[in-house]
Amino acid sequence: MPPTAPVLEARSISKSFPGVRALDGVSLTVLPGRAHALIGENGAGKSTLIKILTGVYQLDEGTLLHRGEQVAFTEPRAAQSAGISTIYQELDLVPLQSAARNLYLGREPRTRIGLVDFKKMRRDARALLADYGIDADVDAPLASLGLGTQQMISVARAVALDANVVIMDEPTSSLEAREVETLFAIIERLKAAGVAIVYVSHRLDELYRVCEDVTVLRDGKMVHTGLMADLPRLQLVATMLGRELLEQTRRERAEGEGPDPDAEPVLDVRGISRRNLLHDVSFQVRPGEVVGLGGLLGAGRSETGMAVLGAQEIDSGEVVVAGRPVRRNSPAAAIEAGVAMLPEDRKLAGILPSMSIRDNIALAALPRLSRLGLVSDKRIDEIVAQFMKQLSIRATGPAQKVGTLSGGNQQKVMLARWLCLNPKVLILDEPTRGIDVGAKAEVRATIDELAAQGLAVVLVSSEAEELVDESDRIVVLKEGRVIDELTDDHVTERHLMQAIAGETDEAEQTPAADEQTPTPDEQTPAPDEQHEGGADDE
Amino acid sequence: MSEAVATSAPTWDRARVLRWTRDNGVYAALVLLLLYNLFFTPRFMTWSNLEVQLTLSTRVIVVALGMAMVIGTGGIDLSVGAVMALAGGLLVQFSGVNGYVAIALVLVGGALVGALNGVLVGYIGVQPIVATLAFLFAGRSIAQLLLAGKNPSVSDPVVLGVAGNKPLGIDGLIWAALAAIAIVAFLMRRSTYGRRLLAIGDNSRASFLSGVPVAPTLVLVYVASGVLAAWAGVMDTSSITSANALSSGLNYELFAITAVVVGGTPLTGGRVRVLATVAGAILMQLLRSTLIFHSATDAISQMITAVVIVVAVYIQRVRKRA
Numbered sequence: 001m002p003p004t005a006p007v008l009e010a011r012s013i014s015k016s017f018p019g020v021r022a023l024d025g026v027s028l029t030v031l032p033g034r035a036h037a038l039i040g041e042n043g044a045g046k047s048t049l050i051k052i053l054t055g056v057y058q059l060d061e062g063t064l065l066h067r068g069e070q071v072a073f074t075e076p077r078a079a080q081s082a083g084i085s086t087i088y089q090e091l092d093l094v095p096l097q098s099a100a101r102n103l104y105l106g107r108e109p110r111t112r113i114g115l116v117d118f119k120k121m122r123r124d125a126r127a128l129l130a131d132y133g134i135d136a137d138v139d140a141p142l143a144s145l146g147l148g149t150q151q152m153i154s155v156a157r158a159v160a161l162d163a164n165v166v167i168m169d170e171p172t173s174s175l176e177a178r179e180v181e182t183l184f185a186i187i188e189r190l191k192a193a194g195v196a197i198v199y200v201s202h203r204l205d206e207l208y209r210v211c212e213d214v215t216v217l218r219d220g221k222m223v224h225t226g227l228m229a230d231l232p233r234l235q236l237v238a239t240m241l242g243r244e245l246l247e248q249t250r251r252e253r254a255e256g257e258g259p260d261p262d263a264e265p266v267l268d269v270r271g272i273s274r275r276n277l278l279h280d281v282s283f284q285v286r287p288g289e290v291v292g293l294g295g296l297l298g299a300g301r302s303e304t305g306m307a308v309l310g311a312q313e314i315d316s317g318e319v320v321v322a323g324r325p326v327r328r329n330s331p332a333a334a335i336e337a338g339v340a341m342l343p344e345d346r347k348l349a350g351i352l353p354s355m356s357i358r359d360n361i362a363l364a365a366l367p368r369l370s371r372l373g374l375v376s377d378k379r380i381d382e383i384v385a386q387f388m389k390q391l392s393i394r395a396t397g398p399a400q401k402v403g404t405l406s407g408g409n410q411q412k413v414m415l416a417r418w419l420c421l422n423p424k425v426l427i428l429d430e431p432t433r434g435i436d437v438g439a440k441a442e443v444r445a446t447i448d449e450l451a452a453q454g455l456a457v458v459l460v461s462s463e464a465e466e467l468v469d470e471s472d473r474i475v476v477l478k479e480g481r482v483i484d485e486l487t488d489d490h491v492t493e494r495h496l497m498q499a500i501a502g503e504t505d506e507a508e509q510t511p512a513a514d515e516q517t518p519t520p521d522e523q524t525p526a527p528d529e530q531h532e533g534g535a536d537d538e
Numbered sequence: 539m540s541e542a543v544a545t546s547a548p549t550w551d552r553a554r555v556l557r558w559t560r561d562n563g564v565y566a567a568l569v570l571l572l573l574y575n576l577f578f579t580p581r582f583m584t585w586s587n588l589e590v591q592l593t594l595s596t597r598v599i600v601v602a603l604g605m606a607m608v609i610g611t612g613g614i615d616l617s618v619g620a621v622m623a624l625a626g627g628l629l630v631q632f633s634g635v636n637g638y639v640a641i642a643l644v645l646v647g648g649a650l651v652g653a654l655n656g657v658l659v660g661y662i663g664v665q666p667i668v669a670t671l672a673f674l675f676a677g678r679s680i681a682q683l684l685l686a687g688k689n690p691s692v693s694d695p696v697v698l699g700v701a702g703n704k705p706l707g708i709d710g711l712i713w714a715a716l717a718a719i720a721i722v723a724f725l726m727r728r729s730t731y732g733r734r735l736l737a738i739g740d741n742s743r744a745s746f747l748s749g750v751p752v753a754p755t756l757v758l759v760y761v762a763s764g765v766l767a768a769w770a771g772v773m774d775t776s777s778i779t780s781a782n783a784l785s786s787g788l789n790y791e792l793f794a795i796t797a798v799v800v801g802g803t804p805l806t807g808g809r810v811r812v813l814a815t816v817a818g819a820i821l822m823q824l825l826r827s828t829l830i831f832h833s834a835t836d837a838i839s840q841m842i843t844a845v846v847i848v849v850a851v852y853i854q855r856v857r858k859r860a
Contacts (some may be wrong), residue, residue: 311747349747352740354808363737364748370730405649419746 005068007032008053008084008165013062015048022048024220025062028198029213031163035187037199037207037228038122038241040217041297041462046200049217050167053198054086055079061364067164085158087151095143100125102142103157132156133494134183148175155186159195166190167198170298171204184210191477200298204233204501207343208256210252210482216240233501237296240463241497264323266338266456267425270309272317277303280317285425288446292471294496300480301460302344305427308458322424335364340430346407350414353403357395358384360402361416368421373504387416391446408439408455415446422522423510426450429460464493476500560853562858564801564817567846571824579831595823596715597777598620599816601790602797604763606815609798611739611759612807613666616730617655618767618794619703620677621648622787625771627684629697630781637696645768651677652764656757670760674791681783691780700776714773718766723812725762731762732810739807744810796822796843800850 003038008030015023016239023045040046051057052064055073064071066082073079093102100122101108109124125138126311134152136145142153151171158166172180187210196234207214214231216224216239224231224239231239246452265284272281275508278300285291307310308319310331319326319334322480327333343349352360362369362380369379384398395405402413411431418426428447432440447470449455461467467474474491476484476499484499486492559566575582601618619859625644632640651673658669692698703710726732734755737745748750767787774786801818803811825846829839 309747331747331750332749340745343744343747347742349743350741352737352744352808355736355740357736359733362733363745363750366730366733366750373730374728375730447628 011063021408026222029408032194035211036043037211037214044217045220069429083164085163087154100138128313169200237501241496268320272314283475287454291456292467292474294474299477340418340423341427344429358398425456427458582654593709596711597770598793599715599819600718602794604766605794606798610810613765616670616791617673619787619790621767621769623681624677625768626775626781627681637694648764652761656760660753660756
């Protein structure tokens with residue numbers, strides 16, 4: 001393709017939030033008539049970049065060029081009137097108004113005397129939707145339509161707004177397979193009309209199918225940009241997860257270290273399923289074993305952890321701890337059975353920010369520290385003192401509010417909350433995210449120590465290096481299914497990347513089977529990426 | 539890890555002053571108001587007047603204790619005033635039975651209303667303000683139906699004794715409020731339930747994931763609020779010796795919320811200040827009667843109440859940023 005002038009160009013953009021440098025000198029060049037894949041794991045800075053491109057955030061440093069001219073979008077409306085549309089969040093849509101009104105919001109056709117021409121609006125809306133193969137009642141309130149249809153209407157609106165750049169953030173996460181095809185057809189039409197697409201997704205198949213260009217972000221920095229065709233899948237996954245060399249292998253285990261291979265599994269997950277989220281997920285963990293859950297964002301790793309804790313509802317399957325099935329959908333029952341979990345989002349799902357270290361540690365253990373409904377403060381104080389020392393929690397004292405602690409110390413308080421229960425199974429969801437290097441090493445050392453003491457550990461981590469280093473085995477998930485299990489010598493970054501990228505080993509490769517699947521996207525896509533995608537950068 | 543140490547050096551900077559005001563403001567305001575009255579309001583600072591003032595604030599205190607617990611979970615209970623009226627109606631219904639049994643049944647009635655509110659909030663996920671608004675209207679209507687538009691007087695000696703007896707020479711209503719304060723303070727300080735209530739208010743999701751029975755605890759919080767409101771209704775009926783569906787407990791939900799807010803309990807949940815709530819209720823009562831002593835009109839009186847609330851909320855707001 002001949003080089004054309006970029007329609008939208010970000011040059012060395014930086015953006016900081018209190019305590020975080022979300023973007024650090026990131027550049028992005030979006031060419032007309034092409035789709036540009038913008039990829040990266042959680043916290044890579046995708047959302048921040050998009051919000052700057054669309055006027056939601058203001059950049060701290062760098063320049064933004066639109067059609068060769070420097071621009072500063074001070075609000076979403078400014079970006080929109082310049083022709084930059086987003087369909088990631090229906091920011092400007094009104095859920096209770098009809099589809100037709102939403103399509104023409106803010107630019108309604110007028111009659112001669114200046115009133116809204118509803119007749120023309122509905123006629124045009126119907127024509128527009130029919131043109132794109134979207135089957136929807138234009139009079140129905142937007143909120144009453146399916147999520148997929150809403151999203152298609154959002155796309156149609158972007159097109160109707162004469163957009164020159166359309167940003168799509170995980171556009172297929174709530175679409176059915178048939179709708180995905182419709183969307184791709186629309187994207188091709190947009191490209192043919194010279195519109196530039198910025199496409200954010202974790203579905204590699206889609207990226208290779210739709211996009212010509214690619215930019216990879218990691219930890220707020222741009223780590224790769226170029227042609228999609230020049231970046232092999234394995235390389236893409238490696239770049240995204242930050243491991244170009246793929247040299248990390250499982251940490252050497254000392255003699256006698258590691259799980260007893262003959263021990264009965266203490267955690268036995270048997271075929272748990274949840275509509276659109278998890279499909280027949282099974283795995284076992286023995287005492288002293290660390291099993292990693294690998295996969296990309298939205299693969300169902302956190303959901304699996306939550307299901308074991310009983311906080312993610314499941315439709316079928318069961319979780320067996322120490323030989324006994326755990327009552328479904330009840331965290332209290334799972335905790336009683338010996339399950340403990342450090343959730344991914346510490347702020348949202350972990351800490352009680354305005355309560356003391358003491359109250360935070362004692363929370364899960366309250367039933368055990370109480371008699372006849374009354375708390376024994378003496379026993380709480382003993383346990384709190386013991387764990388604050390054992391995990392070296394740095395604070396002014398047990399009365400300090402957890403919200404005022406550093407991330408690493410908050411994480412240690414969370415660990416103490418669970419360890420004081422003497423659990424059998426510990427699920428760690430991104431235990432080292434957002435904490436400093438020193439605290440990271442401490443948390444990792446603690447994981448090793450706990451496993452050595454016979455705890456069964458399930459580790460979810462987006463850091464391939466950490467996952468490979470810590471795990472005895474890795475269960476690889478993709479779109480809610482277990483697609484691979486890495487054991488022994490296969491617990492390496494290379495094997496992990498290959499499994500995630502969907503590349504099988506040389507020996508096992510069956511080229512015929514590969515060619516028979518021209519559209520690898522035929523399964524119903526899981527909508528689970530929605531909330532995870534939304535939590536990006538927060 | 540310097541951020542681990544949160545307490546700054548003991549200098550009297552702005553943030554520190556505001557924090558002190560937030561924690562002790564209600565007591566300071568109470569002292570200031572009493573000092574003012576000592577010098578500028580004749581006949582105010584006498585034992586008999588102060589006892590009257592305390593007695594007048596007891597019903598709001600009892601209702602506000604329940605409200606503080608609900609607010610501690612991040613909720614609100616608008617049904618309390620109506621529950622007070624309903625309690626009066628029920629007391630009349632039970633006039634044939636033993637007075638103790640009648641009072642117990644009325645408290646059970648308050649518990650049932652609270653359970654209904656709690657199920658709506660905890661299990662069905664209705665917003666607290668909406669869930670309890672329904673009973674704000676329904677409760678008073680039921681009381682009206684029970685009383686058939688009359689204001690029957692109450693004659694049971696046990697019921698009348700709640701306000702009428704004066705153990706140790708102190709008004710019965712004060713004892714009735716002290717009992718409620720003691721129970722709530724004990725629950726909040728010592729019970730598992732109190733800890734869980736606060737945990738839910740601070741972070742409901744985290745509490746759920748830590749095995750806290752969130753929905754049952756919420757039900758029990760609204761039950762507590764309902765029982766306390768019913769107790770306040772018994773106190774009210776005993777004090778005026780008759781039941782009145784229209785006036786008993788009217789606007790008490792607002793008085794209670796005011797007392798809680800003025801006492802410095804954050805509306806966002808996670809904290810319940812029991813004694814400060816009591817102080818808040820007394821402060822508002824004293825403020826009102828001080829204004830009456832100085833012949834202020836009702837309009838002026840309400841304006842000043844509004845100012846106090848705004849100041850209390852402003853101090854709360856600072857807390858979040860500090």
